[in-house]
Amino acid sequence: MPYAFSPDDVAFLASAEGEKAIAACDGLALTDASWLSDVTTARRVVGDRYAAVLETVLLRRKAVSKLDGSGSWLLTADALQQASASPVARHRAERLAGRDVHDVTCSIGADLVALAGTAARCVGSDLDPARLAMARHNVTAAGVAPALVRADALAPVTRGAVVVADPARRDSSGRRAWKPGDFVPPLDEVASVYAGRDLVVKCAPGLGPSVVPWAREVELVSLDGQVRESCLWSEGLATTRRRATVLRSDEAGTGVMRWTITDDEPDDIGVGEPGEWIVDPDGAVVRAGLVRHYGARHGLWQLDERIAYLTGDEPPPGVRAFRVLEFGRYSEKELAAMLRRHDVGRVEILVRGLDVDPNTLRRRLKPSGAGEASVVLTRIGRRPTALLCRAERVPA
Structure with a gap:
C-alpha cells in the first residue's frame, strides 16, 4: 500500500530539516534487493520520519519524466499517478490564458502550477489537508503564487472564474472507478453544481461523450504517442465538437511540438487498395x-x-x-x-x-x-x- 502522508509529515518534509533528510537518503538504491538495508540506513539517519522520506525519494524519481521541476516537489503516489504531465497541463492552461481560474480539485498542484502561469487570477482548493499543504510547497517551488483554500469541490467558494476539475478515479482501496458516478467528486454532481459556469473537466480517455451531455467539446490529448486524457469543455469554452491534440517532445528534448485537428475539417476520403x-x-x-x-x-x-x-x-x-x-x-x-x-x-x-x-x-x-x-x-x-x-x- 502507498504511504499515507499526514499534515505533520508534510510540514516536516517541507522544512529545512526535512530537505536535509531527503538529501541524506537520495543516494540509496531503493531496489527490491536493497530495500531492507536501505530502510535500516534511513532509520538510523532520519529517525521516525524515515518512511515518509523514503516514499518522497521514490516518488520524486518517478515524477522526473512527468512533472517539470519535480526534484523539489512533495507528492503522494495516487496524486502523481493522476497528475497531468507538465506539457499537457500547459496546453490546457494556454486555452484559459487571461481568465480567472479556480482549480477545485488542485491536489498536489500539478495543474495549478500551469494554470497560475497563464491565468489573470488563480485559486486552488482541495479537501485533503495533506495534499493542500503539498500544493502550497509545490507552487512556491515553481515560482507561482495562486491563492489556496481548503474547500469541498461541490461547495463553490468563487464566482465568475472558470472552474477546472479533475475528479479522482480510484476509490480508497486503490481500485479504478469506471462509472462517472463513482468518481470523487461524482462527475454529474460537478456538472450540476457548476451549471451555467465555464467548466473544464479532465477525464480518462475512455469516457464516452454520451455520459457527459453538458460537454460541448471533447478533446483527446496525447503526449509522445500515448493518449493521456480526455478534456471536457463546457459551452462557453468550446470551439468545436471533437478535437484531437497531439503533443510530441522534440528530439533535442528542449520543447514540445503541437498540432491539432477538429471535426470542423473535411472528412471526404475514399477507400482503396494499399498505396506506398x-x-x-x-x-x-x-x-x-x-x-x-x-x-x-x-x-x-x-x-x-x-x-x-x-x-x-x-x-x-x-x-x-x-x-x-x-x-x-x-x-x-x-x-x-x-x-x-x-x-x-x-x-x-x-x-x-x-x-x-x-x-x-x-x-x-x-x-x-x-x-x-x-x-x-x-x-x-x-x-x-x-x-x-x-x-x-x-x-x-
Missing part, C-alpha cells in the same frame, strides 16, 4: 473519431471504412509510417513465406480488425532471417490481409 505507405494515426485522432479528417488533411485514403489504418503515396510529416514492401491475403503459412522471402528475423506486428495476438503469432512464426520488418495485419472488406513493411520516421 501505411499510416497508423495517433491514438488521440483515433479516439476522437477523426481518422477520416486526418486522412483528408494529408491526402490519404482508408483500407477499409471501419478500420483506422490509412494509406497513401506520401506520409504526413513527423510521423512513424510504414513503407509497404509486399502485401497479400493473411494466413500464418503465407506470412511465414513472406518473411522468408524478405529474410526477416526480427518482426514488429501491428493488428487492427483481426483477432490475432502479436506475441503468440511471433512465437509461432519463428522468424530466423537477418533483417527486420514490420507486419500490419488488418481486414480489407472481408479479406484478412498482411502487409510487410519497413518502418521509417518521416522528417517533420
